[in-house]
Amino acid sequence: MPETRLLPPDDAGLDAAAEILRAGGRVALPTETVYGLGADARSDAAVAGIFAAKDRPAFNPLIVHVADLAAAARHVELSDTARHLAAAFWPGPLTLVLPLKAQAGIAPLVTAGLPTLAIRVPAHPLAQDLLRRFAGPIAAPSANPSGRVSATEARHVMAGLSGRIEAVLDGGACAVGLESTIIGFGPDGTARLLRPGGIAKEAAEAVLGAPLLPPAPEAGITSPGQLLSHYAPSGRVRLGATEPRAGETMVGFGAVRGDLNLSERGDLAEAAARLFTVFHRLDEMGAKAIAVAPVPEEGLGLAINDRLRRAAAPRD
Template sequence: MTHGKTETLLPDPAGIARAASLLAEGQLVGLPTETVYGLAGDATSDMACARIFEAKGRPRFNPLIVHLPGVEAVERIARMNAAALALASAFWPGPLTLVLPLREGHGLSPLVTAGLDTVAIRLPAHPVMRAVLATFGGPVAAPSANPSGRISPSTAGHVLAGLDGRIAAVLDGGACEVGLESTILAPAETGTRLLREGGLPREAIEALTGPLILDTTPGKVQAPGQLSSHYAPRTPVVLGSALDDPGTIRLGFGPGPADLTLSEGGDLVEAAANLFSALHKADDLATARKAHAIHVAPIPDHGLGRAINDRLARAAAPR
């Protein structure tokens, strides 16, 4: 479906009201969150959800995350056990998604859950997204606002670069503060499974839950972001290689020569916030220079570094 030129909305009361009105009409709107921009549609509308898959070119077996304003709204569509409630109390609103059992009469489109008996839910912290949710008054499905498998968007410009003309509007809330998608957990009384590394570091979660059960690449996709090839630029990504090949774009971390850097000071929080923006810039630079690859410097595999390495590994996976 095409819309001509996608409308750009300001993060003011008029822009928020316009975004909510478009959602109520079954249209799609790129919305800012603290993680990445989401491609938002009415989660109760089959047509709106189908438009999300169409606009992104997303596989139908890949479930969508539902965004809600508060725990009371969550409990109307899903069952929360003690472990889920503890996680919600500690980390919501924020960059955490919980995969929870659906309630009878949940009202969501079956396209949201991809045929599963669970639903992925998040309470975003971004004030603009929260204002749209409050104005719209219903559950919003919002995967990352980019063509499926490509680099996730951390600015409104990134959304337009991938989806201009394919969605009704994008609400420009500035650059995303976290810059990585949410961490996804499946909480149970017998233990909590980690389904996707993300913007909430594992260490912070395990301080509450104890050791997590790692289940990030299961045989069957149970949550968004588990496809082996994902977050990919047009230019091949090579990890851990020497950064002295003149035919490549060098993406650095910490001090040292590089065309672009995730964090010159070696700060993982800064690197996470810059990751997708840096990949977009590296891809454009590679095209301009006719470079054959993007070489990425090693990233420490702790804290947010785990999520950064997860995204980079999926970006570098064979397509």
């Protein structure tokens, strides 16, 4: 593998990124949520390259990014409820898990053998530009080694994947900083929250006019982001702390102070945007034991706490 190229956010960089994708290579691209590791979703070999670069388990499905609702409709069956959610939140940090159309042309590795596809329309202008230049669906999980902290800056991608992928398209820092909210649908059409993320649960429920149900307990892994241990810094993480124990690096929130802070103002949007940056900083500091202040379980706090619990989960 040649040295990973850092591509500028201009016409030359975008053209180079599209050419790499057309040749079956991998390009990390910025979205409004986190950086995604993109490859041609129609190519078995290109998608296999994503799994190889990330050391990602093959039973963990990928999200496919498309330019607009019309492109999504070429690959999945869109119910009226799905269209309603798409109209409200696309382009944006919402992923819908929908029945895969026959002859959709998506590589089987993308869906991990499931009859559904996780799909979204990103809002980041560079992601949109690249999708239109490439003129095809891009499979793009988060651009980090599997189970580690998601990348919200190009330098985070380079730190984790340099030498494993062809290029990184540098789009600066991601505005949302958390992965997309993932919503799927039961056999009766009821909407289920498969992963909390950049769209608050309450906002989606307001559009639906009904509560989002939790994932069906017997369903197993039905979408990305459902592994128990995930999004983890190198050090061990303890949650709900109001002060550090001996040897711990403290991550504060609001009135709880720390060595690093998600948001001194107690602002959940700021905390969401800073979460993975703080995780990366902890790794740079060499933190071996990490204590994290409580974060309210409301709004974007639901997604923040989901990531924190997965970061704190026992690891093999």
